[in-house]
Amino acid sequence: MNETKIDQAVAKRRTFAIISHPDAGKTTITEQLLLFGGVVREAGTVKARKSGNYAKSDWMEIEKKRGISVTSSVMQFDYQGKRINILDTPGHEDFSEDTYRTLMAVDSAVMVIDSAKGIEPQTKKLFQICKMRGIPIFTFMNKLDRDGREPLDLVNELEEVLGIDAYPMNWPIGMGKGLQGLYDRYNQRVVLYRKDAQGNQYLPLDAEGKLSDKYPLTEDSAYQDAEGDMELLSEAGNSFDEAKILSGDLTPVFFGSALANFGVKTFLDSYLKYAPAPAAHVDQAEEKIEPDDPEFSGFIFKIQANMNPNHRDRIAFVRICSGEFDRGMDVTLHRTGKVIRLSNSTQFMADARHTVEKAVAGDIVGLYDTGNFQIGDTIYSGKHDVQFEKLPQFTPELFVHVAAKNVMKQKSFHKGIQQLVQEGAVQLYTNYNTGDYILGAVGQLQFEVFQFRMLNEYHSEVVMEPMGKKIARWIDPEQLDERMSSSRNLLVKDRMDQPLFLFENEFAERWFKGKYPKIKLTAKL
Numbered sequence: 077m078n079e080t081k082i083d084q085a086v087a088k089r090r091t092f093a094i095i096s097h098p099d100a101g102k103t104t105i106t107e108q109l110l111l112f113g114g115v116v117r118e119a120g121t122v123k124a125r126k127s128g129n130y131a132k133s134d135w136m137e138i139e140k141k142r143g144i145s146v147t148s149s150v151m152q153f154d155y156q157g158k159r160i161n162i163l164d165t166p167g168h169e170d171f172s173e174d175t176y177r178t179l180m181a182v183d184s185a186v187m188v189i190d191s192a193k194g195i196e197p198q199t200k201k202l203f204q205i206c207k208m209r210g211i212p213i214f215t216f217m218n219k220l221d222r223d224g225r226e227p228l229d230l231v232n233e234l235e236e237v238l239g240i241d242a243y244p245m246n247w248p249i250g251m252g253k254g255l256q257g258l259y260d261r262y263n264q265r266v267v268l269y270r271k272d273a274q275g276n277q278y279l280p281l282d283a284e285g286k287l288s289d290k291y292p293l294t295e296d297s298a299y300q301d302a303e304g305d306m307e308l309l310s311e312a313g314n315s316f317d318e319a320k321i322l323s324g325d326l327t328p329v330f331f332g333s334a335l336a337n338f339g340v341k342t343f344l345d346s347y348l349k350y351a352p353a354p355a356a357h358v359d360q361a362e363e364k365i366e367p368d369d370p371e372f373s374g375f376i377f378k379i380q381a382n383m384n385p386n387h388r389d390r391i392a393f394v395r396i397c398s399g400e401f402d403r404g405m406d407v408t409l410h411r412t413g414k415v416i417r418l419s420n421s422t423q424f425m426a427d428a429r430h431t432v433e434k435a436v437a438g439d440i441v442g443l444y445d446t447g448n449f450q451i452g453d454t455i456y457s458g459k460h461d462v463q464f465e466k467l468p469q470f471t472p473e474l475f476v477h478v479a480a481k482n483v484m485k486q487k488s489f490h491k492g493i494q495q496l497v498q499e500g501a502v503q504l505y506t507n508y509n510t511g512d513y514i515l516g517a518v519g520q521l522q523f524e525v526f527q528f529r530m531l532n533e534y535h536s537e538v539v540m541e542p543m544g545k546k547i548a549r550w551i552d553p554e555q556l557d558e559r560m561s562s563s564r565n566l567l568v569k570d571r572m573d574q575p576l577f578l579f580e581n582e583f584a585e586r587w588f589k590g591k592y593p594k595i596k597l598t599a600k601l
């Protein structure tokens with residue numbers, strides 16, 4: 077491909093993640109999107125997998141044919157001339173640093189909220205990462221077919237709890253059993269939940285944003301309420317501002333029901349209109365790497381170990397930042413300066429079962445890795461050295477004491493720990509006084525994967541003793557006095573020898589701050 081062709085291909089890419097609290101409807105909406113993209117033909121395919129309705133072996137067979145963990149990691153499909161990459165961010169017990177890092181590889185995010193529940197803890201955490209990156213965030217208020225909270229209340233909560241301005245693109249006309257449709261403010265029409273007697277799904281609004289009296293819906297109190305809310309929002313609410321959407325300061329809000337497939341298409345169409353194509357990435361030398369730059373560059377944001385002990389290979393997920401990926405191409409790994417041939421790759425086309433031949437900026441490619449790559453690595457083609465910004469470290473919340481079960485096998489234990497920590501699988505701390513090892517993670521799964529890999533890859537059986545949740549706060553070494561440590565705020569060192577306290581709970585942190593008002597404590601994020 078020449079530069080113009082790359083440019084055209086990149087302009088079509090939309091790469092995003094769906095963030096939500098478990099059960100808000102992420103799987104259901106993903107499935108609807110895949111249906112629109114023609115990737116799955118039947119509703120229920122993705123869900124069946126999640127709920128385990130698929131016999132496990134069937135599913136593994138499917139995954140084997142398609143590459144690795146296709147549907148659970150990256151889904152790619154074409155829709156209305158755009159090539160869409162959806163990156164999965166697992167919720168539930170799967171929550172891990174990987175989830176956060178995945179958000180480093182997307183250009184925008186879709187936040188799904190259960191309209192009966194509003195903002196929930198996991199949504200908040202994931203939102204904060206998106207906010208830190210300054211990427212556009214689109215909101216889908218889901219489950220409108222059930223009775224939920226007042227829409228005004230939901231939008232207020234969004235603004236107050238998350239600190240982002242909101243612009244409702246549409247508004248519910250009733251909800252639950254009384255759901256009539258959506259007042260589609262953006263497209264100046266009413267979308268009916270059930271077609272009217274004449275078979276219309278869409279009713280036009282007049283210049284003042286009202287339905288003509290000829291439609292019986294105008295007599296419905298739900299419609300009148302929606303119209304009233306819209307008037308209120310037009311006077312007192314935010315105005316639509318594309319620049320603010322792009323900078324992540326304003327979130328367009330859509331209402332709908334993923335399960336009933338209502339409002340999802342309206343959402344997808346508007347999303348594609350305003351979501352950005354891949355932008356330039358700035359490298360550590362403050363140089364802008366444009367996505368249509370003919371030289372290839374990308375970074376590794378996730379490494380997935382193959383959990384099958386008979387296959388020791390791993391998949392390194394690369395976000396392409398510029399140029400074109402060609403199977404078999406040579407790239408330089410910045411960290412080591414080594415040239416590596418990328419011959420064994422897989423792309424995550426959810427319906428086609430092929431190894432990737434070509435991909436461009438915005439796409440995600442999976443490379444079979446035999447131990448060359450680490451999370452955060454930059455790879456590039458050409459002579460010009462590129463190194464992207466380091467991926468941020470996320471403050472762990474869960475901690476365990478860790479030791480080798482067999483004291484005679486210290487060597488493999490240390491080797492394994494060092495390598496897995498370097499790879500970013502878990503965070504390592506040492507007790508300031510005893511030197512004992514402590515691991516920190518964002519989610520429990522990280523510990524389990526760690527334990528599994530220590531055994532399978534390093535033949536080291538580890539024992540882990542849970543310490544529970546802690547609040548990690550770094551302290552300036554200059555200000556540190558070891559006597560500040562107590563049983564409620566354990567003093568440890570991180571991998572860079574920086575001191576930090578692990579506070580038992582918020583109360584302990586507040587107590588500490590009260591006792592040492594001059595000490596500055598910082599969280600990583």
Ligand code: G4P
Nearest residue numbers: 097098099100101102103104218219220222333334335336
């Ligand atoms: P998640 O991936 O965010 O965890 O959520 P998921 O899509 O699995 O949805 C969680 C539950 O919410 C599911 O019900 C799903 O059917 C339901 N749901 C999702 N979207 C809607 C919606 O728009 N309206 C209604 N009423 N329900 C919705 P479940 O009982 O856990 O599973 P299932 O028995 O339906 O499979």
